[in-house]
Amino acid sequence: MSTTLTAPDPVYGYPPSFESSLSTFNPSKVNNGPSTDNLIRTISRTPSPTPSEYNLLHGIKEEKTLKEKIKSYGFTAVVIAIAILFAIYTKDIVKALKPETNWLHDHPAGALIPIAILIIISFPPVFGILLGEVANFFTFKYACSVRAKKFEAKNMEYGLLAHVVRNGSFWVILIIRYSTVPSHFATAVFATVGVKFWIFFAAAVLSLPTQFVPAYVGYCLQPSVKNDETSKTVENVVLGVAVASTIGAHILIQRKMKVATPDFIYARRKARQANDQVPLNHLSEA
Template structure:
């Protein structure tokens, strides 16, 4: 074997690489995706399999046994209160009527039920219907409806500004975490005044729709018009008080009872159809809302996949924390990169 040497054209890299000079290779920018859209969660699957905007079963997912017991207990108490009021409403009104008559005889006494309805809106409390029925008993149909409408409208306006300026961040959090809230906010944004009015005529609690309207960016004039147009739904409640007063005085007629049932029937039918319309709209956007939730998880957990690997995919003005080791990590000593002389196997 002849002895001869040639000059090296380059210095071979050191194996294993130094911890000070080692730079991990970067993947090609046009390489394959390294992450995919995450699968739907259990709550998202339940929401997709559930028709409508509200589902007790879906809302219970992820809650502890203690929280479920508390929620079911509250629902049971509210159901019992509703049943008791339906059975003993006449006795309740008779018990409250002397105080209401004193208020009626006071100068500007009508401002008191207006103030009561306003105060009961912060936070939303049960009992609005009792106040409206009592107003119908004492003030009659016309003035009673005006009092109920004024108190309700002022309370809704106060709620709107409260949620708009003091609970906006919480509303955004609900929209990110609660599917039903996100669906309702989406259809309200896209539907405008028409959807706002129909939602307020449905069986969805008015204070809940007000919170959604305020936090989803609805303009105040749109909210105000929808609130005014939905005031006739309280007509039936006031009319119940009028019919109770006429029945106690013995002046109730079959015609008046028929009108009472018709008003209640029309109110119930309109509420049911309005809820079905809102449910259909919600089902139409539910898949899109859930898909956006999945893409948001991908952006949070798998930024290496396009289009989330671009810098502009991050939100401007936000602080992001990335865990970067202060020292590069070298491979283990027992990992063989080559033969040790600068050449591979």
């Protein structure tokens, strides 16, 4: 006796044919987006480094034009000449300004005049006066942020320093304050990359000892101060400590910038890639 096995009837019937009156889905709209070739073009690879980025990444110094060399060497020569003349005729300069100094000392509001002058010349803060630094910080923060972003994208050195500050800590900001980076340049970077004011202010206060050096040297150059061996020793020690701390801070910040260079270059390349790509929203809504 043979047994015949029969398959059970399917639980679900055959799928119904498409009926537009019974469905809101229209298969014809699936192909309304860009073609596959267009989608492939939107997924581009990361752009290669530009010549300037390549040079920065490999530590290659770009050759300056003749005009740039003349400006650079001319400015350096003028600064050196002024420094030499000031060193030679320091006593004569102090004596020549003695009447004005006495007038400021005797005048009731005399002390406010040099303070006002220092605040004015602290735009940018040539002498690093604290009030000038604060005013300079807020000026760049609220009036120059857009321009600074454009300059950051254009200037490699500024952009790299901004990248280091943006991804660094309070100690990075303090090191920059002690380094050879010009204070007005550093303040502009701090203000435009989003550094909080209290962090900037704390770093500015802690870096004030670097501003005491010229003040102390000016005090020692007064005719009323005795030019004895003790004063010379203290002056030399103060100058030595200031120079050593500045050089040390410069070395540290240069190392941090060198370490951060690959990430900085890669971020610039990805930014160019993002600007060149088209969004992949290729499916239109029904």
